[in-house]
Structure formats: structure tokens, C-alpha cells
Amino acid sequence: MQQRGLGIVLATVILAALVPAREIRAASHQSESHPQAQESGRSQVHLPIADFSLTDQTGRPFRFQELRGKVVLVTFIYTTCSDVCPLLTSRMVLVQRDLKGTERSSVYLLGITTDPEIDRPQILKSYAGRYGVDFSNWSFLTGSPGELAPVWKSFRVQVQRKARGLVNHTPLTALLDKAGIMRFAYFGTSPDHRSMLRDLRSLLPSS
Amino acid sequence: MLVLRIFALAALLSLQFACSRNQEMKTLYAERCLACHGASGRGDGPIASSLPVPVPDFRLTVERKSVRAIRKVIVDGKGIMPAYGPALSRLEVQDMIRAVRVVSEEGRPVEWWEKIGPLLYAHCSLPWQFGDDEEEPQRGAGP
Numbered sequence: 001m002q003q004r005g006l007g008i009v010l011a012t013v014i015l016a017a018l019v020p021a022r023e024i025r026a027a028s029h030q031s032e033s034h035p036q037a038q039e040s041g042r043s044q045v046h047l048p049i050a051d052f053s054l055t056d057q058t059g060r061p062f063r064f065q066e067l068r069g070k071v072v073l074v075t076f077i078y079t080t081c082s083d084v085c086p087l088l089t090s091r092m093v094l095v096q097r098d099l100k101g102t103e104r105s106s107v108y109l110l111g112i113t114t115d116p117e118i119d120r121p122q123i124l125k126s127y128a129g130r131y132g133v134d135f136s137n138w139s140f141l142t143g144s145p146g147e148l149a150p151v152w153k154s155f156r157v158q159v160q161r162k163a164r165g166l167v168n169h170t171p172l173t174a175l176l177d178k179a180g181i182m183r184f185a186y187f188g189t190s191p192d193h194r195s196m197l198r199d200l201r202s203l204l205p206s207s
Numbered sequence: 208m209l210v211l212r213i214f215a216l217a218a219l220l221s222l223q224f225a226c227s228r229n230q231e232m233k234t235l236y237a238e239r240c241l242a243c244h245g246a247s248g249r250g251d252g253p254i255a256s257s258l259p260v261p262v263p264d265f266r267l268t269v270e271r272k273s274v275r276a277i278r279k280v281i282v283d284g285k286g287i288m289p290a291y292g293p294a295l296s297r298l299e300v301q302d303m304i305r306a307v308r309v310v311s312e313e314g315r316p317v318e319w320w321e322k323i324g325p326l327l328y329a330h331c332s333l334p335w336q337f338g339d340d341e342e343e344p345q346r347g348a349g350p
Contacts, residue, residue, distance in 0.1 A: 080294040083242035083254055086287050090259045118293045130284055165294020166238060190257050 042195060047182040050154045054112070054141040057125035062141055064180070070108045071203045072176040073196065076157050078115035079127040080165035087189045088173060093131050094193035095200070096138060106204055109138040114152070114159045114169040116145050155182070177203045235299060236306040239291060248310035260286055269311035277304050 056062040077085035113119035124140035152159050160168040173191045175184040184199045245251040248265030255262045281303050284290030
């Protein structure tokens with residue numbers, strides 16, 4: 001009787017280990033719903049962006065209007081995003097890396113969260129740190145949903161929360177001139193950083 | 208005898224619990240891991256080739272890591288891999304550990320104890336799980 005009982009226990013444990021393993025393998029081969037990294041569409045636009053105040057990665061208030069006089073490259077990301085945002089942030093890192101010394105003081109980069117539920121300042125700081133961001137001319141911004149909604153709207157970014165830490169949003173990177181007017185919009189997961197640099201330089205004073 | 212029956216019942220309940228988490232594992236893997244790590248965990252997901260760093264092959268990394276080390280990568284992030292700690296519950300993190308363990312077995316000879324391992328390690332907090340956390344280059348993506 002005891003042997004029979006032990007047999008049941010062993011069979012149970014082995015089944016518990018094997019059945020899920022088989023199922024997840026089958027499932028993972030079917031789950032190909034993620035979009036491929038796509039070339040970005042580049043558009044020339046003329047869209048004034050309304051002033052806003054948010055909170056940066058250090059917890060300090062950040063006022064958009066204080067960037068007047070600088071060319072600003074903005075992208076919309078959230079830190080637990082596993083598909084579009086790593087690509088967008090990586091492209092921004094390339095732009096920052098390729099800026100010449102003299103350009104750095106005239107150019108500012110912004111990463112604005114689309115998930116204020118998760119992305120508190122410290123989390124944004126940690127995210128940026130993992131990308132090796134230089135904070136001297138790049139800020140990551142968050143705020144309450146009420147503060148962020150008008151900003152998203154101003155940039156024509158649509159945000160839809162699917163679950164905790166999972167958000168659908170427009171994959172936009174935007175280039176603003178010194179007056180805070182959006183002049184170029186790059187839609188898609190992989191904007192070409194050389195193209196962004198070229199457009200950015202066209203908006204700098206010496207150009 | 209009574210003890211044995213109780214043990215058998217507990218094992219059956221564990222089985223039911225484990226199976227009830229299968230859908231969560233699949234969904235989590237599809238939503239959070241697949242884009243970079245790919246369906247088979249080889250680092251060949253749809254966006255992997257566009258990332259600035261190579262995505263590790265689970266069969267070469269997860270297999271060698273302790274559960275504690277895998278949990279740390281999932282919760283705190285690593286390189287450009289997101290830190291899922293703020294977004295996932297403890298149970299979801301365990302599901303994700305189990306999912307990557309299972310995927311890491313793909314295409315390599317798997318010993319019988321490795322098949323039991325994902326269940327035991329992911330769904331039980333074993334007190335003797337101390338870190339043998341080997342470190343990898345800082346800017347790699349993922350576990």
C-alpha cells in the first residue's frame with residue numbers, strides 16, 4: 001500500500017514538471033505577434049507644442065519652456081516596455097553619442113514616459129543608467145496621469161494601458177526647433193539616427 | 208499512512224496549481240520576453256537584430272544561473288533589458304523564471320532532474336537557494 005502511495009506521489013511530481021514544460025514550448029512557437037523592427041516614417045511638420053511642467057529623473061520639477069533656444073529631440077517610452085522602447089531609446093543614445101562638443105550645449109534630449117503608474121523618477125533614472133545616458137543634456141520625465149495626458153495630446157501621442165507595466169503607445173520621436181515647434185516627426189520603432197542628426201543640425205543656429 | 212496521503216494530496220494540489228499557471232507563463236513570455244529573446248529563447252526575437260547589443264541565448268545563460276540570479280535579472284533588469292520588478296507580482300516573476308527555464312531546455316539534452324527543477328525552484332521558495340550569481344557583461348540584454 002505504501003509503495004502504491006509513493007508511486008502516486010512520484011507520478012504526480014513528474015507530471016507536474018513535464019506537462020507545463022511541453023505546453024510552454026508549444027505556445028512559445030506560436031506567439032509571433034510582436035511587430036518586426038520597422039523603418040521609421042519621417043515627416044516634416046509644423047506643430048507648436050504647448051508648455052508643460054513635469055518631474056525629471058531626479059524628482060525635480062522640469063519646465064519645458066526652459067528649453068527655449070535649444071533644439072529638442074523628444075521620444076515617448078516606458079521602462080517596462082519590451083519591444084518598441086528599447087529601440088527608440090537606443091537610437092536616442094546614438095544621437096547623443098554623435099553630437100559634437102559644440103552642439104551639446106544647443107541640443108537637449110527628452111524621454112517622456114507613457115506609463116506614470118510604474119515610471120517614478122528613480123525608476124527612470126535606473127532605466128537611463130542601464131543605457132549609459134549622459135544626463136548633462138538628457139532628461140527623463142514623468143508626472144501624474146493628469147499632468148502627462150495633455151503632453152501626450154500636444155504631441156499627438158496615443159497611450160492605451162493594457163495591463164500593469166504594459167502600454168500601447170504611438171512610437172513617436174519628435175524634433176523641435178528652438179521655439180518649441182515640432183518640425184520633424186519620426187514614427188516607427190527604428191528611426192535612423194543619422195537622419196535625425198542631419199535634421200537636428202539643420203535647426204541649429206550655424207546651419 | 209495518513210502522512211503519505213496528505214503528501215499525495217499536497218502533490219496533486221501542486222500539480223493543479225502549476226497547471227493553472229501555464230497560461231500566465233505563456234502570456235508573460237509572449238508579452239515580455241519574446242520580442243528580444245525569440246520563441247525558442249535563442250536571442251533571435253523579431254527586434255533582436257535591431258538592438259545595439261546581442262541578446263543572449265537562454266540555453267547558454269539561463270541553464271547556468273541559479274534561480275536567484277535569474278530572478279535578479281528579471282526584477283532589476285540588466286543592460287537594456289527592462290526591470291520588471293515594479294510591474295510584476297511575485298507570482299508573475301516566478302512564472303517568468305519558470306518560463307525561461309523551460310525555454311532554455313529547448314534543443315539541448317535535458318536530464319530528468321532538470322525537468323522537475325523548473326516546477327520546484329520556481330514555485331517553492333527554498334531556503335537553501337543562495338546565490339551563485341555569476342556576472343555577465345553589464346550591457347548584455349536579458350538573463
